[in-house]
Amino acid sequence: MSQVQNQSLPMRGAAYIVENLIDMMALQRAYLSEIDGAIGDGDHGINMSKGFSQARTRMAGRAQTPDLAAALDDLAMTLLEGIGGSMGPLYGGFFLAMSEALSTQGELNAKNFGAALSSGVDAVQDVGSAQVGDKTLIDTLIPARDAYHAALEAGQPFAAALDEMVAAAKQGQESTRMLQARLGRASRLGERSIGVLDAGATSCYFILESLAQSVKQGLTAQ
Amino acid sequence: MSQVQNQSLPMRGAAYIVENLIDMMALQRAYLSEIDGAIGDGDHGINMSKGFSQARTRMAGRAQTPDLAAALDDLAMTLLEGIGGSMGPLYGGFFLAMSEALSTQGELNAKNFGAALSSGVDAVQDVGSAQVGDKTLIDTLIPARDAYHAALEAGQPFAAALDEMVAAAKQGQESTRMLQARLGRASRLGERSIGVLDAGATSCYFILESLAQSVKQGLTAQ
Amino acid sequence: MNRVINDPDLVVEDMLKGYVRAHSDTLSVAENPRVIVARTAAQPGRVGLVTGGGSGHEPAFLGYVGSGLLDAVAVGEIFSSPTAKSFHDAVVAADGGGGVAVLYGNYAGDNMNVKMAIRMAERSGLVVRTVVANDDVASAPKTEIAKRRGVAGEILMWKIAGAAAARGEGLGEVIRLAQKTIDQTRSVGIGLSSCIIPAVGKANFTIPDGQMEVGIGHHGEPGIQVTHIRSAHDMADLMLDIILPDLPILRGDEVAVLVSGLGATPLMEQYILYGELSRRLDAEGVGIQRPFVGNLFTSLEMMGVTVTLLKLDDELRDLLAAPCQSVGLSVGGER
Amino acid sequence: MNRVINDPDLVVEDMLKGYVRAHSDTLSVAENPRVIVARTAAQPGRVGLVTGGGSGHEPAFLGYVGSGLLDAVAVGEIFSSPTAKSFHDAVVAADGGGGVAVLYGNYAGDNMNVKMAIRMAERSGLVVRTVVANDDVASAPKTEIAKRRGVAGEILMWKIAGAAAARGEGLGEVIRLAQKTIDQTRSVGIGLSSCIIPAVGKANFTIPDGQMEVGIGHHGEPGIQVTHIRSAHDMADLMLDIILPDLPILRGDEVAVLVSGLGATPLMEQYILYGELSRRLDAEGVGIQRPFVGNLFTSLEMMGVTVTLLKLDDELRDLLAAPCQSVGLSVGGER
Ligand SMILES: Nc1ncnc2c1ncn2[C@@H]1O[C@H](COP(=O)(O)OP(=O)(O)O)[C@@H](O)[C@H]1O
Ligand SMILES: Nc1ncnc2c1ncn2[C@@H]1O[C@H](COP(=O)(O)OP(=O)(O)O)[C@@H](O)[C@H]1O
């Protein structure tokens, strides 16, 4: 509580951020599948935790603990290798783009995190062509990204910008409840898809929330 | 009733014997299918009347009215052409053999009718390999043939021998009621085939009965 | 009963119309509309090959008319023998002066109609010989082997006889090879659901959900055992336990394997079964030379599978490898 | 649910085991167990052809790996896109230095995985281009033609591109021909019953007895109309009324026709439908060049049929006639 709040953390030793994502996904497995069951085929939690848990094996297989960019690459590659359907390429593309954006960086700071986040969101849109309002993870991602950058522009520090990002992500996730699905499996239901949360938007909120927590922990811990 | 009883009739003009068979089969259509329905697939009357009625067309297609041998050949060929399964070759073989046996004869008499009958029965056994007791038309045919020849050997006239044939055919047909089917579709039922008449044995009785009636009518009419 | 048909009584006519339209480049219909003839049939001096049987088993029988295979086929009503006249007309169409081999399955109706057909053909001076397939192990004990039904093993008999006829063997040799093939062939089926003849409108046998019928016939003839459904692994073992000791097929032998779906069982599952069969044959030390997997001999929309093994030797192996081309089976020349 | 399987979660693995065992003479499995590769793949300089998709459609997709057809296929779970890595590995396996064409169907998952696969492949300097099949007329109006799904028309695209690659065309030309083929191709399906994914254990859609679903997708995607079942005659008319005006296909045109059963519909009925299609096309003055009938692109044990028409011109006709050899499709050289 009284610790110093840093504005960056070294990439080396930041693989824990990915490990936290993996742990989180295992915890949310049942809940995410339950949400997907309402208007999808009830496998979102299974798909996600299957892909994420395999990433742990890949990271463990390395000669030395990866830095954050390499850990994100491991996660991306595992998703691209382990999950077909849409989640593999969407989240695989998201983490791959983040990894690439960070691969030349020695430390993680507000600026390059923002660039990585934008690049990840671009990849998701490039791969999936979803727009805000389609009831997908884009409904979480876009407002989260925009809030983060707005906070930075308003001069807020890294940790505060992350808080803004998470708050906007939560709003974005909640916004999917009243949307009609226009993409993916749920779109077949038409108006019947209205009234429940979107599974992908929910997993995406958990991911951004976990990222923010882990980064903030790293900023504080030093 | 007081007419003279001849011992032969000319082959020319005897095609009516086959026409009577065709008429009879149309009348027995429903009954024969009903019997077949109990332990078979319920199509025996349909199969038989379909084949027999087509023979009328074939006979009508000839330049002049066929003699008995030719009419029997028409019936045989129609059955071989029109009915697959087992009835086509069995009854087709029966009538073909009868036709061949009579083809060189100018008149039908007790002797060559007996030879034709024997030859027809041989054909049925050659084609179907059934024995007495298998619950098939052989159970009608063999006792009928034997009774006919016994009557001839005992010096009885043509018409009386025909009566003996029909009586034995009736007994043979009735005997199938208590038999267990060993050939054909009904044999799959095992003991459950006991207690009902065999459809083929029944149609065979009708055929022999019609043949006898028609021949006797010809012997009397002259 | 959701089917793609017009008048249920005319399904065979309607199928033949489409079949001949679709394959007019390689086959035609004879004057008898129930006889399908390869365009390569009746080549002077070559032995003609004929089969026939009830419909509802497509691509059997008509799908095996083609080069290096059958010359003519007699087509019956669904699950019912073709007429004697149709078998006869197929023989006439296949005859090129070298004699005709009628290679068919052991069913009462087919036996009788072929017998009468031959009688008719011999009247016209044709030379006809027959081989009757009896590869279905489950249909009678080995002591009554002549009573066994013919099933998918017929395809291998046609293939080998077709290759022999194509390379110019005489009737006696073609018959010898066909007979040898079927003598070395064993099949068994497992039924998982019934099927419905459109004109009948309801199934004439049932297999309850969760059950399977081992040894079922191609028309739903009762098998030797109705039991709870097993894994593909155990099905393969069960079927090979029936087939292998019967011939017998022993360590060091080489076999051709044919897996056929009965109609509604997905190809995926047929390959799962094939994987399990090859596992077991490996373990037994039996070599697989040439596998065939697919809906090769069906029973309308029945679920289930048949497995056929042919014990090979050098001459059979060569003939099996010869090229052929037909709707049901194509073996490329370059293989 | 009477199926020939082991663990319902491992049906794809188990199928692949059997598939590769059965066809080891013509194909093999890559280091990635979800990639099947033709033994003729990666010939120096020749354009490589790749596809991929969910399992349960056998013989699609893996059955079209072969000579004159596809070089490598990525295999997904049942009704679910292969992973990006599998598409990538298929591309690597197919590459002979002449570039790779990925010819696949328009489904969200496949689109995304192919996109990521190409990104990965381009990192390693491979040249990859794509054509996305969208032949299913019923899946979107013509104004949104890019949204339409790809169905059995893909087979004709593979056949024509395969022939082009085999005769040595470059990547640009192969892509042009594949794109042209699919642009000239229209398909529509009718569903008559649902199907059950073994791991799910129950159908995820239903078609009541006596009803049919016009325009149904290959995974049970809703069609455009659920109506009482019609005769084959009327089904053919209904399907052609959807297909013909869309391209349009007009009097004097020549088409290739492909009829595929969806799994459980007997071959007999597919030919009945083909007969009715040819009746109607005759009446319209549309010529049929090369019919294909069979279980060519299925949906497990679904009952139903799809009809595909490809409007031909000289170059497409020649390529369609070129020889090819695979499990799903063989065109003989001598035809
Ligand atoms: N084009 C797309 N862009 C972004 N997200 C998408 C897209 N299509 C689907 N999604 C997301 O995918 C989620 C479903 O994922 P999942 O259940 O794992 O896959 P599937 O739908 O194949 O079962 C949806 O809740 C939605 O958020
Ligand atoms: N091998 C045989 N020899 C003589 N008659 C036979 C033989 N097999 C069957 N049958 C007769 O066939 C009759 C059934 O004929 P039918 O119903 O027309 O044919 P299917 O059994 O093919 O439906 C039986 O009642 C029996 O009398």
Ligand SMILES: [Mg+2]
């Ligand atoms: Mg899913």
Ligand SMILES: [Mg+2]
């Ligand atoms: Mg889902």
Ligand SMILES: [Mg+2]
């Ligand atoms: Mg009957």
Ligand SMILES: [Mg+2]
């Ligand atoms: Mg019958």
